[in-house]
Amino acid sequence: MVFSFLRRFARNRAALVGLLLILIVIAAAIAAPFLFPRNPLRIVGRPEIWPFLTWRHPLGTDSLGRDIAAIIAHGARTTFMIGLLASLTATLIGVTVGALAAYVGGWVDEVLMRIAELFQTIPNIIFILTIVSILGQTILNITIAVGIVTWTPIARLTRAEFLSLREREFVQACRAIGTTDLKIIVREILPNALPPVVILSSLVVASAILFESAVSFLGLGDPNVASWGGLIGDGRTLIRTSWYICAVPGVAIMLTVLALNLVGDGLNDALNPRLKT
Amino acid sequence: MGRIVIRRLAQVLPLLLGVIVLNFTLIQFAPGTLLDIMSADQQVSDPVLIERMRVLYGMDQPAIVQLGKYIWSVLTLDFGFSYRQNAPVLDVIMTHLPATILLMVASISVALVVGVTAGVVASVKVNTIWDNLISLGAVFFFAAPTFWLGIMLTILFSVKLGWLPVGGMRTVGTEPSLVGDVLDVARHLVLPALSLGLFYAAMYARIMRASMLEVFSLDFVRTARSKGLSGSTIVVRHVLRNALLPVVTLLGLQLGTVVGGSVVVEAVFSWPGIGSLMLDSVMSRNYPMVLGVLVLSSLVVAVSNVAVDLAYFKLDPRIRAR
Numbered sequence: 317m318v319f320s321f322l323r324r325f326a327r328n329r330a331a332l333v334g335l336l337l338i339l340i341v342i343a344a345a346i347a348a349p350f351l352f353p354r355n356p357l358r359i360v361g362r363p364e365i366w367p368f369l370t371w372r373h374p375l376g377t378d379s380l381g382r383d384i385a386a387i388i389a390h391g392a393r394t395t396f397m398i399g400l401l402a403s404l405t406a407t408l409i410g411v412t413v414g415a416l417a418a419y420v421g422g423w424v425d426e427v428l429m430r431i432a433e434l435f436q437t438i439p440n441i442i443f444i445l446t447i448v449s450i451l452g453q454t455i456l457n458i459t460i461a462v463g464i465v466t467w468t469p470i471a472r473l474t475r476a477e478f479l480s481l482r483e484r485e486f487v488q489a490c491r492a493i494g495t496t497d498l499k500i501i502v503r504e505i506l507p508n509a510l511p512p513v514v515i516l517s518s519l520v521v522a523s524a525i526l527f528e529s530a531v532s533f534l535g536l537g538d539p540n541v542a543s544w545g546g547l548i549g550d551g552r553t554l555i556r557t558s559w560y561i562c563a564v565p566g567v568a569i570m571l572t573v574l575a576l577n578l579v580g581d582g583l584n585d586a587l588n589p590r591l592k593t
Numbered sequence: 594m595g596r597i598v599i600r601r602l603a604q605v606l607p608l609l610l611g612v613i614v615l616n617f618t619l620i621q622f623a624p625g626t627l628l629d630i631m632s633a634d635q636q637v638s639d640p641v642l643i644e645r646m647r648v649l650y651g652m653d654q655p656a657i658v659q660l661g662k663y664i665w666s667v668l669t670l671d672f673g674f675s676y677r678q679n680a681p682v683l684d685v686i687m688t689h690l691p692a693t694i695l696l697m698v699a700s701i702s703v704a705l706v707v708g709v710t711a712g713v714v715a716s717v718k719v720n721t722i723w724d725n726l727i728s729l730g731a732v733f734f735f736a737a738p739t740f741w742l743g744i745m746l747t748i749l750f751s752v753k754l755g756w757l758p759v760g761g762m763r764t765v766g767t768e769p770s771l772v773g774d775v776l777d778v779a780r781h782l783v784l785p786a787l788s789l790g791l792f793y794a795a796m797y798a799r800i801m802r803a804s805m806l807e808v809f810s811l812d813f814v815r816t817a818r819s820k821g822l823s824g825s826t827i828v829v830r831h832v833l834r835n836a837l838l839p840v841v842t843l844l845g846l847q848l849g850t851v852v853g854g855s856v857v858v859e860a861v862f863s864w865p866g867i868g869s870l871m872l873d874s875v876m877s878r879n880y881p882m883v884l885g886v887l888v889l890s891s892l893v894v895a896v897s898n899v900a901v902d903l904a905y906f907k908l909d910p911r912i913r914a915r
Binding site: 430431433434436437438439440441442443445446447449450451522526529530533534535536545548552555556559562563566569570571573574577578 | 607608611612615616619620622732733735736737738739740741744745747748752846849850852853854856857860861868871872875876878883886887890891894895898
């Protein structure tokens with residue numbers, strides 16, 4: 317089954333391109349400390365050197381004379397770490413809430429879904445900015461804040477999956493032999509509900525990356541960490557002379573998000589071959 | 594119809610209460626109190642004066658009493674006083690709100706018009722070069738961060754070509770007539786509305802294409818064809834209307850993100866809406882203002898959600914039966 321899944325995925329050319337792009341970004345993130353061992357936020361040369369002019373700074377330097385290539389490579393680490401951890405946070409909250417709502421039902425379901433609706437109503441970036449400004453501008457707080465605003469779709473999907481699985485025969489059989497509720501949820505229903513949820517989580521990584529870059533762009537990111545959004549924010553004042561400072565990190569964000577979306581779509585199509593149009 | 598509007602509006606109230614409680618709890622986590630910031634900001638060091646301010650702002654009382662008081666004052670439309678702008682919070686927000694709502698409406702219009710048109714064209718010309726180009730564009734705009742797209746559009750249309758203004762809402766220093774003013778604001782609105790709207794347009798184009806293709810395969814379309822209706826009539830009057838439903842659903846779910854996205858776009862184009870106000874308040878730790886913006890923007894989302902529900906209701910008679 318896993319094998320045929322992989323084969324269906326591999327037949328999707330766009331998804332393979334996406335996968336390749338993601339691997340390149342991951343490779344850049346892993347290689348960053350070896351390629352650029354010094355602090356990427358350190359000043360290395362003349363400010364505003366255009367890309368592709370010197371070998372020393374292949375992507376040029378920014379308004380302060382920092383190496384853009386180094387910031388991009390180290391920024392890939394930040395981006396991926398926040399994206400993955402925020403998605404993990406969102407998945408943990410979402411799966412817990414969705415599973416409880418569907419399995420327990422009744423007023424618990426009602427209350428939990430109201431709470432989900434509440435989180436969907438508060439404009440997400442405004443909420444993230446509030447959390448970050450109150451708790452402080454650190455990577456951890458940004459990660460938590462992004463996780464807190466992105467869990468609702470995961471909760472809804474988990475709930476829907478659990479509702480359709482809850483009354484199946486194998487669950488009833490477990491009940492009949494006296495399996496505890498916790499065991500039924502964790503060991504019986506969850507593994508069956510998980511594949512679509514995991515795919516949604518991979519799409520949440522993409523939106524988490526977009527949120528993180530927006531927060532850094534607005535100047536509320538962690539000031540001690542190289543970040544793609546932060547570089548765009550720094551370069552904004554120079555768009556008349558050196559617009560490449562904004563363009564380069566933006567392309568990096570766009571390609572990463574695009575790749576994640578393509579892979580997510582590919583996984584989705586491979587999982588539900590009938591739904592493909 | 595009227596009963597349903599009232600019932601939906603009644604559901605907004607507990608939601609609003611939830612927002613207030615949530616944000617009040619969040620503020621309690623803040624490391625410095627409002628008083629610390631105010632005394633630092635205005636260099637008040639007299640302990641007697643600080644104590645008087647503490648009583649004035651009710652901070653000598655337990656958190657639960659403060660919460661009760663805050664909820665009560667919000668319900669009576671009193672959001673407190675902003676020492677930064679030296680005006681009531683509600684007044685400041687109200688002067689900034691129209692700009693944000695204008696941006697929201699313009700972006701959603703861009704998203705709907707561009708997205709639906711692209712989706713329809715892609716589905717009618719399915720698997721042609723047009724379809725592929727539209728899909729490619731959708732993938733591109735779906736992945737580009739709105740603020741980056743905004744900056745790139747500015748570089749192209751304002752810096753290089755000089756067609757449109759870089760930012761702001763009105764040209765400074767002119768005193769134009771009413772028509773001139775509307776045109777001036779419209780010129781300033783183009784780039785922000787495009788940056789925010791194209792992201793959603795990309796999403797709607799994809800959804801619209803899929804849902805058009807699905808509706809095309811239904812029986813009633815075959816009936817319409819067999820009774821000899823022209824292709825365009827079928828597309829516009831039969832397929833389009835039914836295929837719009839998923840887009841409307843999505844629109845309702847995403848209003849919150851549109852308001853959030855406007856914060857970022859407003860920062861790029863220095864658009865004088867509540868997003869710029871929010872950013873300024875967050876930076877200066879003006880908590881009464883932050884809370885006020887959160888509550889009021891959530892209210893805007895909740896009320897627009899009701900409006901979307903009603904649009905859904907108009908579009909799909911099947912829901913009315915329930």
